[in-house]
Amino acid sequence: MMLRITIGKRFAMLRDELKGDEPWTQSKVASKTGLTTNQVARLEQSGAGSIDGFLTMLIFYLNQGYNLNWILMEDNEQVGKLFINENTKDIDTQGSIAALQTLKSSLTELLETEIDKVVVKLTP
Numbered sequence: 001m002m003l004r005i006t007i008g009k010r011f012a013m014l015r016d017e018l019k020g021d022e023p024w025t026q027s028k029v030a031s032k033t034g035l036t037t038n039q040v041a042r043l044e045q046s047g048a049g050s051i052d053g054f055l056t057m058l059i060f061y062l063n064q065g066y067n068l069n070w071i072l073m074e075d076n077e078q079v080g081k082l083f084i085n086e087n088t089k090d091i092d093t094q095g096s097i098a099a100l101q102t103l104k105s106s107l108t109e110l111l112e113t114e115i116d117k118v119v120v121k122l123t124p
Helices: 002-017 026-033 037-046 051-063 068-072 086-122
Strands: none
Touching: 002 037, 002 051, 002 068, 026 037, 026 051, 037 051, 051 068, 051 086, 068 086
């Protein structure tokens, strides 16, 4: 749970760092990603939302040049926030894929547990 909140805070931090003619608001990120402003806000505030929304945000920031390992790793102090060059990007992509697979596995287990609880409550 804490990692989700941390990732949400990192999304907000990265949005504040984005450059352009005007500040990047949650509405502007929503417009660029196809998410709603509420989805972006929930992801930034608590890391809550759909897996699709979460992955959409990750892909958005990857396309902005940010390192997915920096976003996803609990302890990211030794990880660069930005890609430095194409060689680094290839290495970081592999690490990001591994981190996403681990996250997917954790989310799947959590979802299964929650579904089991609902089934138990609904079973006569």
